[in-house]
Amino acid sequence: MCFHPAFTQLTTSRSPSEPYLGCVSSEMRIREAEKCGMAQQMPEDAVGRRVSCDGERGTVRYVGTVPPTTGLWLGVEWDNPERGKHDGSHEGVRYFTCRHPTGGSFVRPKKASFGVDLLTAVGLRYEMCLDQAIGEEVKISTKTVKMIGFESIMEKQRMENLTEIALINCEVSGPGPENEIKKNTPNAVSLDLSGNLLSSWEVVAAVTEQLEELQVLCLSHNQLSITSSPSSLSHAFARIKVLTLNNCAITWSQVLHCAPMWPNVEELFLNDNDISELQRPVDVLQGLKVLDLSNNGLVQESLPQIYNLYRLEMLNLSSTGLSTIHFSDTLPGNKTAMFPALKILLLDDNKITEWGVINELDKLRTLVQLSCKRNPLMDLEKNRETTRQLLIARIGQLEIVNRSQVLQEERRGAELDYCKKFGRAWLQAGGHSDPEKNHPSAEFIAEHPRYLTLIQKYGAPEEDELKEQKPFALKDQLLTITFECPEDTDRKPIQKKLPSSMMVQKVKGLLYRLLKLPGAELRLSYTSSKIEGKEVEIHNDLKPLQFYSIEDGDRILVRWF
Numbered sequence: 001m002c003f004h005p006a007f008t009q010l011t012t013s014r015s016p017s018e019p020y021l022g023c024v025s026s027e028m029r030i031r032e033a034e035k036c037g038m039a040q041q042m043p044e045d046a047v048g049r050r051v052s053c054d055g056e057r058g059t060v061r062y063v064g065t066v067p068p069t070t071g072l073w074l075g076v077e078w079d080n081p082e083r084g085k086h087d088g089s090h091e092g093v094r095y096f097t098c099r100h101p102t103g104g105s106f107v108r109p110k111k112a113s114f115g116v117d118l119l120t121a122v123g124l125r126y127e128m129c130l131d132q133a134i135g136e137e138v139k140i141s142t143k144t145v146k147m148i149g150f151e152s153i154m155e156k157q158r159m160e161n162l163t164e165i166a167l168i169n170c171e172v173s174g175p176g177p178e179n180e181i182k183k184n185t186p187n188a189v190s191l192d193l194s195g196n197l198l199s200s201w202e203v204v205a206a207v208t209e210q211l212e213e214l215q216v217l218c219l220s221h222n223q224l225s226i227t228s229s230p231s232s233l234s235h236a237f238a239r240i241k242v243l244t245l246n247n248c249a250i251t252w253s254q255v256l257h258c259a260p261m262w263p264n265v266e267e268l269f270l271n272d273n274d275i276s277e278l279q280r281p282v283d284v285l286q287g288l289k290v291l292d293l294s295n296n297g298l299v300q301e302s303l304p305q306i307y308n309l310y311r312l313e314m315l316n317l318s319s320t321g322l323s324t325i326h327f328s329d330t331l332p333g334n335k336t337a338m339f340p341a342l343k344i345l346l347l348d349d350n351k352i353t354e355w356g357v358i359n360e361l362d363k364l365r366t367l368v369q370l371s372c373k374r375n376p377l378m379d380l381e382k383n384r385e386t387t388r389q390l391l392i393a394r395i396g397q398l399e400i401v402n403r404s405q406v407l408q409e410e411r412r413g414a415e416l417d418y419c420k421k422f423g424r425a426w427l428q429a430g431g432h433s434d435p436e437k438n439h440p441s442a443e444f445i446a447e448h449p450r451y452l453t454l455i456q457k458y459g460a461p462e463e464d465e466l467k468e469q470k471p472f473a474l475k476d477q478l479l480t481i482t483f484e485c486p487e488d489t490d491r492k493p494i495q496k497k498l499p500s501s502m503m504v505q506k507v508k509g510l511l512y513r514l515l516k517l518p519g520a521e522l523r524l525s526y527t528s529s530k531i532e533g534k535e536v537e538i539h540n541d542l543k544p545l546q547f548y549s550i551e552d553g554d555r556i557l558v559r560w561f
Contacts, residue, residue: 042074042109048225050197051076051112052171056083057197059223061096066106073106079223079249115197117176118207119184121167122159163213164190173197175206182210190216194244200225201261205236215239220246220269226254230261237262246271246292252278259284271295271316278302285309292316294346300324307338315339318348318371324356327363332449336363344369352377355394359449362395369400393418394450408521409512415454416505416541422448423461433460461542477501479545482555483511491515493555498545505541511558520560528554 043049046063051074062075078084081100088096088104098104116124165188172193175181188211198204201224208214217240227233237243243265245255252275255268259281262268267290275296288309298320306312307327327336343366352375361367370391372378381387391401392414399406429444438452438460445452455461478497485491494514498507508522524538528551535557538548550556 042112042114046074046114048199049114050173050199050223051114052197053107053112056080057195058083059199060112061088061098061104064095066090066095072109074109074112075104075106076112077104113171113197115171115173117174118167118172119159119176119180121170121172122162122165122185125167125170126159126162159184160186163187166192167196168192169195171197173199174203175210179210181207182212185211187213189213192218193222194218195221198222198224201227201230201233201258205233205261208240209236212239216242218244220244220248223249226257227261230258233261234263238264240265242267242269244269245273247273249274251275256281256284266290268292278305280305280308286311288312289341290314293320294318295320297321304328304338309339311341312339313341314344314346315342316346318346318350321351322347323351323353325360327360330363332359332363332446333452334363335365338364340365342367345371347372347375349374351375353380355390356447358391358394359447362450366397367395368397370395370398371402373402389414389417393454396450396453409508412541413505413509416458419451419454419458419461420503420542422451426451426455426461431455431460433462458542459540479550479552479554481545481550482553483514483558484555485515485558487559500546500550501544503542503544504538507545507556508541515558517560523559523561524556525559526550526554526556 046060049060051058051060053076056078058076058078060074061077062073064073064075065071066073066075075088075096076084077088077096077098081098081103083105084098084100084103085105087098087101088094090106095106096104162185165185173196191208191211191214193204193207198219204219204224208217217237240262241264243262246269250270250273255270255275256279259265264287265285266287268285268288269290269292271292272295275293275298277299279302286309289311291306291309291312291314294316295318298317300320300322303317303322303325327338329338330336342364345361345364345367348371350372352372354377357377358372361370372391378384378387381390388401389410392398392406392411426440426444426448429441430438431440431444432438440452477500479500480495480497483494483496496510498510504524508524511517511522512520525535526538526548527535528549530551536548538556540547
């Protein structure tokens with residue numbers, strides 16, 4: 001089974017502060033734009049606009065004088081509060097306010113960049129390298145060669161042929177001249193504007209309404225002022241299926257307020273924002289299939305507020321501080337009506353300590369992939385493999401655990417081990433191999449809701465087989481057994497020395513490794529010199545070899561299907 005493609009996006013992200021490996025750097029682009037007169041000068045409505053200065057981005061909160069100095073100043077609230085010096089006050093006078101006490105400072109307008117329009121950025125990003133290369137002389141070995149023949153490459157790189165546009169850290173601040181984007185980049189399907197100077201959703205809408213084929217939009221690392229009338233902008237985002245808003249300082253209530261703008265969004269990525277308490281989405285986000293809330297400090301009691309996202313197939317709750325999940329609409333061992341389509345759940349780097357959380361996840365009807373790495377729960381057992389087996393046994397339909405596929409025989413082994421591991425507790429709680437006498441306590445069922453299903457599948461463990469084995473001299477208990485494959489005559493017999501107390505399940509595990517038969521179902525029987533001409537079926541994986549009276553020198557016949 002393949003991993004969901006969104007795993008890649010959820011686990012591999014690059015901060016806009018890192019350099020983008022394009023043709024030219026952002027600073028080079030802006031310098032080129034300034035030479036050509038394409039960079040924006042300070043606009044009349046500068047307050048609220050986004051600016052960059054020395055590699056840092058911020059929002060203009062004030063334009064004016066700051067006595068006793070002369071001349072014009074910009075009061076800027078920086079995204080990175082370490083860039084600032086104060087909270088908007090100077091010598092006892094407040095000029096603007098900041099969220100952080102050291103988030104603000106004053107800069108001269110000539111030091112601040114108000115960015116470039118989108119088409120200018122596209123031209124600089126995709127065409128400058130080729131423009132510079134055409135006609136240049138390059139020394140190859142001892143010969144000087146003139147670069148020619150780039151016209152065909154230029155044709156391919158022309159704006160109108162672009163379907164995926166990535167303008168990360170390009171200081172894009174607006175759409176530019178009216179309808180020019182529509183004329184020049186009509187075929188764009190994907191647009192990445194991460195880490196730019198976009199100031200509001202209205203500005204973004206002025207871009208996207210011109211891109212009639214646009215389906216994927218990334219606005220990460222932008223701080224957009226919230227529109228008062230989101231529905232009026234819905235036409236500009238009507239075709240957007242995938243929307244990424246990582247690290248945009250947005251809250252959940254703001255997400256719900258803006259959601260009418262995105263009527264058809266199916267994948268929403270909100271990693272590392274200011275999301276804490278969740279509210280119930282009403283008449284919005286009902287088409288979501290993928291939701292990423294990772295790296296937000298969630299109030300876990302508010303998690304049930306999003307249980308009504310009935311089409312959700314993938315949910316990322318990694319690094320959200322969660323310690324518990326509970327579906328109160330049904331009892332242990334039953335299926336919940338919540339998240340009826342959820343297939344993939346990511347819970348990495350949380351505070352889960354109780355197996356009861358895993359029992360709750362078995363209530364999800366369609367869950368097939370679970371990742372819960374780096375939770376305290378994963379360290380409760382001495383052996384990590386034992387922890388994995390317990391995860392598999394407790395959730396019946398899992399196909400991938402911690403990004404590793406669960407094979408059919410691994411599940412069988414995990415469930416058999418689970419039956420044996422908790423068999424004594426089951427008997428002590430009132431469990432019995434006779435169905436009419438099998439009445440385990442409610443406490444046991446709450447702690448092990450799948451146990452009854454598993455013993456119906458594999459058979460109830462007997463009290464004798466759950467007794468602890470007394471120490472024995474290994475050399476006196478080893479049996480020499482020959483394994484033969486009667487239906488595959490090309491395989492040579494294999495002889496092994498095994499303890500008589502070895503469980504049939506463990507024998508099968510050994511055979512899978514020896515015969516290299518992953519995923520096959522094994523069927524064992526044995527023959528003995530004492531009962532020549534007769535095969536005895538070995539049908540109970542929870543019994544030891546000695547249960548079947550297998551003796552030294554006997555042959556075990558191995559078949560598979």
